[in-house]
Amino acid sequence: MNGAELAAALRPELEPRRQAMIDVLGQLVSIESPSDDLPSLERCASTLETLFRPFGSIERIAPEGGQGPHLRLTVDARNGHQERAVALCHYDTVWSLGTLQRIPFAVDAEGVARGPGCFDMKGGITVLYFALGALRERGLAPARQLQVLFTSDEEIGSPTSRAVIEETSRGAAVAYVLESPLPGGTLKTARKGTGDYLVRITGRAAHAGVEPQKGISATEELARQTLALHALNDYAVGTTVNVGVVHGGSRPNVVAAEAEAHVDVRVETLAEAERIDRAIRGLQAQLPGAQLAIDGGLNRPPMERSAAMAALFERARAIAAAMGVELHEGSTGGGSDGNFTAAIGVPTLDGLGAEGEGAHAAHEHVLTDRLPRRAALMAGLLVDDF
Ligand SMILES: [Zn+2]
Numbered sequence: 001m002n003g004a005e006l007a008a009a010l011r012p013e014l015e016p017r018r019q020a021m022i023d024v025l026g027q028l029v030s031i032e033s034p035s036d037d038l039p040s041l042e043r044c045a046s047t048l049e050t051l052f053r054p055f056g057s058i059e060r061i062a063p064e065g066g067q068g069p070h071l072r073l074t075v076d077a078r079n080g081h082q083e084r085a086v087a088l089c090h091y092d093t094v095w096s097l098g099t100l101q102r103i104p105f106a107v108d109a110e111g112v113a114r115g116p117g118c119f120d121m122k123g124g125i126t127v128l129y130f131a132l133g134a135l136r137e138r139g140l141a142p143a144r145q146l147q148v149l150f151t152s153d154e155e156i157g158s159p160t161s162r163a164v165i166e167e168t169s170r171g172a173a174v175a176y177v178l179e180s181p182l183p184g185g186t187l188k189t190a191r192k193g194t195g196d197y198l199v200r201i202t203g204r205a206a207h208a209g210v211e212p213q214k215g216i217s218a219t220e221e222l223a224r225q226t227l228a229l230h231a232l233n234d235y236a237v238g239t240t241v242n243v244g245v246v247h248g249g250s251r252p253n254v255v256a257a258e259a260e261a262h263v264d265v266r267v268e269t270l271a272e273a274e275r276i277d278r279a280i281r282g283l284q285a286q287l288p289g290a291q292l293a294i295d296g297g298l299n300r301p302p303m304e305r306s307a308a309m310a311a312l313f314e315r316a317r318a319i320a321a322a323m324g325v326e327l328h329e330g331s332t333g334g335g336s337d338g339n340f341t342a343a344i345g346v347p348t349l350d351g352l353g354a355e356g357e358g359a360h361a362a363h364e365h366v367l368t369d370r371l372p373r374r375a376a377l378m379a380g381l382l383v384d385d386f
Contacts (some may be wrong), residue, residue: 001140003315003384004322011323012136014372021130022107024051025354028091028122029105033068035156041068044091048150056146057130063160067084068092068152070161071167075132075148076151076353078141083173085144085382086346087264088165089125090154093117094360103362113254113356113366123354123366124178125150130371131155131378144173154337157196157299165340174349175341176381180359181351182330184196185370186249187316188351190331191339192238193273193302195265197280199225201248202291202334205257212303215255218250221290222259225283226376232279238268239276240333265298266333270343273298301343308347311386316349319380325373334359352378 003010014021020219032043048071049058056075063070070108095116101168105115113123128148135141147168158165168174181187201222232241241263253361263280267273275296311327320327338350354374358364 003380007380010376023378030234071150073148119356130375177350191303192266197263197296218259219256300339303342
């Protein structure tokens with residue numbers, strides 16, 4: 001059975017099981033897991049181990065520095081296929097501990113589920129769980145050996161999981177990312193690369209009324225550098241540079257000795273990333289005597305839509321079409337761990353998670369009536385031997 005046939009057969013089987021899917025989503029959302037809370041992450045990881053152990057072997061990868069564990073599940077392929085596939089999930093959320101009291105997990109009369117992290121991305125984990133479950137119930141295995149990563153630090157830039165993601169994905173035929181889709185369930189075949197920079201300026205303090213000419217104003221220098229940084233914006237090629245946070249000075253009557261700017265950079269191509277990086281590192285102080293120190297750099301390389309990725313999306317579109325669902329592709333300025341897999345040359349399909357809206361926002365929600373079709377799509381992709 002190919003992926004399209006399987007999805008078409010599965011969707012009507014999964015539709016009546018929506019409540020079971022809501023229950024698993026509720027179970028995961030009800031274990032809060034902010035990226036910075038080790039005991040919470042441990043609890044969530046244990047639950048994931050219990051849920052996913054029936055599908056294969058799970059190893060725990062304990063990063064240093066108090067970060068929660070990453071989990072790697074290996075699911076055997078049918079007939080010892082030589083290629084491998086990976087699926088990426090993160091189980092941390094942006095929501096701090098206690099959010100659940102304010103926004104408890106709940107599903108309203110229209111089937112809209114709410115709760116911290118439901119859309120980003122515990123809904124995606126739920127989708128994968130039911131996709132694997134559907135295969136098992138039918139005695140099917142993925143076409144390729146599947147390695148699923150559940151990581152604990154995506155929302156803070158994947159500092160400890162990046163190496164694990166790259167090591168696991170290198171040489172894989174495909175990477176599936178269970179992140180939230182664009183509205184309407186649209187998959188993501190391109191993501192901007194993201195960078196963070198910190199520009200620190202040192203001037204010289206002086207009395208603002210008595211002898212300001214002896215000072216070097218770090219805040220004036222900061223203003224000039226802000227203009228220089230914003231001049232790097234080039235919307236036509238998708239490059240954005242935003243001085244989002246500034247600090248500086250001590251008192252109104254003191255010429256500011258110090259100031260700093262936190263800069264967010266987004267680019268569509270590696271070439272642009274290099275151009276912007278060169279420009280930022282090459283910034284020169286404009287006031288005589290002022291000093292600049294620049295830290296940071298590109299955090300996630302851009303996920304560029306390759307021919308292989310376009311072909312991969314086409315497989316997904318055909319599988320969805322076989323079950324009567326119209327699937328689209330799109331791009332986003334937000335980064336994910338799919339940026340890492342795409343950058344090492346693994347065709348990556350992102351946004352395969354639950355449909356909904358409002359990642360990182362108070363109106364975060366999942367449309368539970370779409371869960372069955374998303375699980376059927378994922379199951380179809382896993383068995384498809386393209
Ligand atoms: Zn996410």
